Amino acid sequence: MNFNTVILGAGAAGMMCAAHCGARVLVIDHAKAAGEKIRISGGGRCNFTNLNAGPGNFLSQNPHFSKSALARYTQWDFIDLVNRYGIEWHEKTLGQLFCNGSSKQIINMLLDKMERTRAELWLQTTLKNARKTEAGFALEVEREGRRVTLHCANLVLATGGKSIPKMGATGLAYDLAQQFGLKITETRAALVPFTFSDGRFKELSGVSLPVQLSNDQAIFDESMLFTHRGLSGPSVLQLSSYWREGEAIHVNLIPDLPLFNLLREQRKEGGRKALTTELARHMPARLVDYLSQKLLIAGNLADQSDASLSDLVANLSDWQLRPSGTEGYRTAEVTLGGIDTENLSSKTMEAKDVPGLFAIGEAVDVTGWLGGYNFQWAWSSGHAAGKAIADRI
Template sequence: MRSGHYEVAVIGGGAAGLMCAMVAAGRGRRVLVLERANRVGKKILMSGGGRCNFTNTGTGPENYISANPHFCKSALARYTPWHFLEMVERHRIAWHEKELGQLFCDESSKLIVRMLLDECAKVGVRIETECDISAVAVGDDGRFRIDSRLGRTTADRLVVASGGLSIPSMGASGFGYELARQFGHGVLPTRAGLVPLTLSGKHLERLDGLSGVSLPVEASAGGAAFRNAMLVTHRGLSGPAILQVSSYWQPGDGLRLDLLPGQDALGLLQRWQRERPDAELKTLLSEALPRRFAQRLCEHWLPSRPMKQYTSPQLREMAATLGAWPIVASGTEGYRTAEVTLGGVDTDGVSSSTFESRLLPGLHFIGEVLDVTGWLGGYNFQWAWASGHAAGQAV
């Protein structure tokens, strides 16, 4: 069975792949999308608690991690959050800003997938799901030969939009990295990003029974700091602040948590000592922090007694603990729950304007398969839209 010839074949029917396909087909190209899962856009569907945090209005190069921090600039400048928002509004999808520039659907992430599919259908994109690829090669005529359940497909240009290793239950695999290596591209070491951190031993035992407790913190690791909510889990720590800093944390790194972000911890303790000298520390901390968390702090990290009994040096020491609570993470929950994959195809071998391989003409890499990883909050989707759009204009 022969599948025929296409001007553009896109491997991966996620955010980047669908964007690239619709843009390329809109320019008159004959486009085929091959998706190994049973439906396209699975990560879109599960994102944002099913409401899809589809972009972030504050998107800039500083919101991305890459060995080459300049690589993302061109695509992000050419396709902005406002471009994507225009398409969302054209499809009459209601949206709202949650916090920090994060835009979500009012109703369901299914509407974003439907919008992308409608746009693809309008310009004649062919989409095939449950389509594992067994081999990719380049023929003597320079065309790409792709073997799958469709038989052999040939294409003038091949776009790899197969994503990273995060959430394998959604169909994630390392296929894109294997393909990159096959054609001589370097692949930088990968690891889980935007992922809960795990604790072990006494560090986990000390938080036993606090699963579900949430509080605002500023989490710092690897030279980065993020202020947002932290959630205690039965395996360690999660919540937006922890997910954000996890992309910068490496095994062995220190992790510091400011438990009173934006507040003067020493000034607060001194005021309590002046105004409520007979009150115990754990009672007062329970007014500033979740009660169970405050009590546990006083069991293991801060000795609780009436405020009048503390010396000035002791107050300073306690303030230092509250402002930089030391917690030792043993690892992460890994790709199983990670929202993104750090590392990937080395951008030195890829054009930042067309996303075409510098080693093999006609081969393009877009989206998460590349060594470009965004922060939590819609940045990774914006990278998918921007890189997909740039490649779609070039193929």
Template structure:
């Protein structure tokens, strides 16, 4: 059985793991990165339709969910979005801002993977793919790790960068959570986040004609709201506004949807009634929202006939159905389509500057494995860069 020694063993060759390896290697540490996947950076590769939404210009602690929302502040300040942009620029990778501060590669996400693997090689880090860690034991001040290839690695520092449970078809597992439990570190209960929401069969039947219809919307849950696109699907609702609110939504809760933000629908219908009362209700409503959606709402509200025949009370009800639709999803599409995992390794157990476990010297958790979850729009990649960089300065 082959036995090796390294200063740092990083499990997971994703965004956080590769960033950590680069920084630790620059410090002269002997670094081994292992991943059970056949290629590094698979989430990077598929992100943003293959162009990777690699950060957000507006990144700050307010864009993250956690039991301790302040935990991410130190890492985000020590390695900022502007630091990663500078790294991109040094490598000549062209990028653009799409919307709401979201930055994407002009060309391919593979450029970022090449950037990271190239920086790792330059820093002397060793990357070993198709290799997992099947067992971890404390050995003195370090760790003895048993690899899936039958070999063992002794290491002073062990970094868990294996992400969460989202997108299992790409190899996502709960390995980091199991490791945390082994060493007595609490894991905040996990759930899918940035994920489409689903409806019960009766409501789906009512809305089946709307699959594929999209609108700009404001979607709210309590005091939290997002103004972005919404898409009706054959399972329920998706689109950026829904993915965002899904991180806050819980089973049994309703969300409120304004499908014509900035439009006083009741007033618009009253004006249309005065100007042309002969037109059908859904025709007038279709001047504010997509025609198929207008027809569906009029049918659902039991309103038919001409505008002239409708009272203010009826028009007000239609306005509320458009601008304040309260709907109760029954679930989400789950980890299969979730972009990230909410919850994870309890931040109370970690040093906020280094991401090290306070009670287990040499053990680190970074990236999505930690109970720090960003909004849609590049925030989760920035957390990966920032947390990986911070651990790389210390491990």
């Protein structure tokens, strides 16, 4: 069977590419349904892009690589597509855009775009092997209990990374890339909760609060959630992409709160109150109880000197913790690293030394922040590859 283009992966990037790369396109996926990560994203409402999406929101060994694709298909282009399909949406915090209804609206939109370009979709299809030929590529796949050989001029790697293996994620894109001579940068779980081997935060599980979380590389002002295994929440997921095993993290529990002045004023007006009682006005009470044991917070406000209040504020502003690790790929939203961008054209996403081979989406060493950025990279990189293929027909 002959196709102009075979796309491996019916996720966000793969479907976006299929919608733009012209005639005789086949999309293959081993799953039962297309766009499964889209379906579960954003609590079922799909955080499909971010108003602030730009190169500065992405990690890569080459921080300039994403600029071309992001500039030629922006968040505004995707928003326009969503609007044309009548999908209602709303903005949450920090520029994050979500569907008012179901994330399935985004999947159905992409499937409709594929149908309009007559792209075929084979689900529950497994790739058995792939090889380069003079005319392009030959693929052997298993579908409905039988083996089929496919020939194509263009092969697009859009199978994502290793994150959430229970949904079928594998390192297939990396294996194929290496088979065809492309390099792979180190891969790690990213946008993932931190764990602590001693279970120190079990009694705080479910407590959340706004914090400023940082290490030597990055700083994020968002909420943090205590879990029975460690720490989660937006600020934690964000910082995890910049964290390495063994490193300490710094937690400011009172960002933008003039706590020292507040405590001094309260000391004048109600010095007989317990210090922990006053702290519980500004922080979750369960956390105050926990910290009172760890930081030896005790006594009435009247008992506290300016120096002791200053020390307390300093400790709350820079609570240093050293995670044991992360939850790993099991719960990671994305994979950091991947197919080395040195091997690819930033304009077309095509391998420089393997004509007709393209890599897009999460499979590539471009990883976005939490908040719709990774979907935008899927749209932008998928569009870049699709248009490059279409221009050759």
